[in-house]
Amino acid sequence: MSDLISSLPDEIICYILYFLPSKQVVATSVLSKRWTLLWRYVSSLDFDLNQDFYEDDHDNGYCHSMHSFLVRRGDQPLYKFRIRGYSCDITKSIKSLIRTALSGSGRVQIIDLFCLWEDTAISSMVFNFKTLVALKLKYTIMEDISFVDLPFLKFLHLKYIISLIEDYLSQILSGCPNLEDLKVRVGTSEAKGKFIRLSKLVRANIDNILLSLETFKEVEVLRFNWLTPVRFITFYNCSLPHRISTAEILITT
Amino acid sequence: MKMMKPYVWLQTSDDSIQQVEQEIAMFCPLICQEIIQKGMGSSKNCAICLPQQVSPAMLSLILDYCRFHQVPGRSNKERKSYDEKFVRIDTERLCELTSAADSLQLKPLVDLTSRALARIIEGKTPEEIRDIFHLPDDLTENVEVEEEHVDDRSVDDLLSFINGNDGGKLNILTILIFVFT
Numbered sequence: 001m002s003d004l005i006s007s008l009p010d011e012i013i014c015y016i017l018y019f020l021p022s023k024q025v026v027a028t029s030v031l032s033k034r035w036t037l038l039w040r041y042v043s044s045l046d047f048d049l050n051q052d053f054y055e056d057d058h059d060n061g062y063c064h065s066m067h068s069f070l071v072r073r074g075d076q077p078l079y080k081f082r083i084r085g086y087s088c089d090i091t092k093s094i095k096s097l098i099r100t101a102l103s104g105s106g107r108v109q110i111i112d113l114f115c116l117w118e119d120t121a122i123s124s125m126v127f128n129f130k131t132l133v134a135l136k137l138k139y140t141i142m143e144d145i146s147f148v149d150l151p152f153l154k155f156l157h158l159k160y161i162i163s164l165i166e167d168y169l170s171q172i173l174s175g176c177p178n179l180e181d182l183k184v185r186v187g188t189s190e191a192k193g194k195f196i197r198l199s200k201l202v203r204a205n206i207d208n209i210l211l212s213l214e215t216f217k218e219v220e221v222l223r224f225n226w227l228t229p230v231r232f233i234t235f236y237n238c239s240l241p242h243r244i245s246t247a248e249i250l251i252t253t
Numbered sequence: 254m255k256m257m258k259p260y261v262w263l264q265t266s267d268d269s270i271q272q273v274e275q276e277i278a279m280f281c282p283l284i285c286q287e288i289i290q291k292g293m294g295s296s297k298n299c300a301i302c303l304p305q306q307v308s309p310a311m312l313s314l315i316l317d318y319c320r321f322h323q324v325p326g327r328s329n330k331e332r333k334s335y336d337e338k339f340v341r342i343d344t345e346r347l348c349e350l351t352s353a354a355d356s357l358q359l360k361p362l363v364d365l366t367s368r369a370l371a372r373i374i375e376g377k378t379p380e381e382i383r384d385i386f387h388l389p390d391d392l393t394e395n396v397e398v399e400e401e402h403v404d405d406r407s408v409d410d411l412l413s414f415i416n417g418n419d420g421g422k423l424n425i426l427t428i429l430i431f432v433f434t
Contacts, residue, residue: 003386003388003389004344004348004385004386004387005348005386005388006388007306007348007349007352008348008351008352008355011353012352012355012363012367013349015363016367016370016371016374018367018371019367019368019371019372019375020371020374020375024374024375024376024377026358027378027379028379028382030379030392031379031382031383031388031390031392032383032388032389032390032392033391033392036392051275080369084277246400
């Protein structure tokens with residue numbers, strides 16, 4: 001009997017590996033001769049430096065493997081970027097490799113960053129990818145968001161964004177006409193209550209009212225986490241979104 | 254205007270021919286192309302020859318999938334829970350299904366089965382992955398390494414293994430070592 005997976009073409013095996021963390025993808029290179037180079041054609045970069053730091057108990061070893069991962073796979077396109085870690089863990093040369101890989105890939109679909117980047121070069125880049133479907137940012141500093149054009153973006157999750165730009169949220173949202181899933185957590189931000197037309201929005205999970213309730217008129221699942229009783233009054237002044245099937249409102253006073 | 258034929262003839266890898274609802278079969282881009290561009294499948298004599306990867310069992314699974322998703326008005330939740338149950342099959346069939354769906358260019362199903370396969374191998378060591386897919390290790394062709402694999406199974410057990418009773422597989426080198434030590 002032959003093995004189960006050999007009948008699958010390389011593209012499918014690479015697609016299966018696309019869903020796994022890079023560390024495991026690289027580990028498959030020792031499976032057999034066929035698999036030795038397959039990992040290089042997997043179009044995802046998925047590193048969790050925090051987790052591996054504790055697991056492996058070595059300082060820069062993991063950074064080193066991220067570096068050699070990027071160097072060895074060369075110009076192969078990347079569609080998924082997922083990085084967890086603190087920017088102090090990531091050396092300048094890795095950052096520049098990431099920037100090169102990002103700008104070299106014409107079809108970036110998923111960007112998921114949870115890093116404290118002290119420079120803003122990468123976070124400013126993310127809005128340039130017209131092919132993006134999912135964008136998740138956590139603890140990211142944003143400077144330049146003057147032009148946002150993300151026609152295919154369906155998922156936008158923003159947590160604890162640090163930005164000097166007032167009202168950066170509505171600036172981003174105005175460039176995402178097809179958004180379906182929105183999640184926003186902010187530390188301290190001035191609620192503007194602006195209305196942004198998001199006709200495809202299905203799920204929203206917002207803390208504090210950053211946008212007018214009109215924005216959420218069509219959603220099915222809505223979760224608010226209000227921080228001040230003042231917002232409660234705003235809520236009464238507005239008619240309830242009519243399509244909502246699940247609504248959860250947490251009011252913390 | 255000529256009426257659309259409701260049925261289409263398909264020939265699977267074992268050369269058997271069967272009739273299936275055209276509307277459902279058309280869900281597969283490859284079959285769709287054969288019908289529209291080449292005018293195939295309208296009778297038993299010009300049945301559409303499906304790729305080698307599509308066995309009758311796989312075709313029936315794939316048609317079940319298409320039949321469910323072809324019905325309009327199902328909610329996302331319903332579709333999601335159907336998909337979850339659909340891929341709860343053993344790894345061998347999951348691999349066959351991926352391969353068959355890929356050959357029919359049925360992308361949503363390839364996506365579904367690939368994700369399921371990824372979940373199976375997630376967090377596993379290379380050795381565990383080799384076991385799951387019965388992958389032979391052609392990188393370490395070292396006898397000394399292989400000797401460690403010799404286990405306490407009886408010769409009868411091994412023979413049934415070799416004859417493939419349970420679909421299991423043993424490295425031929427291991428068997429030789431077992432017999433001669």
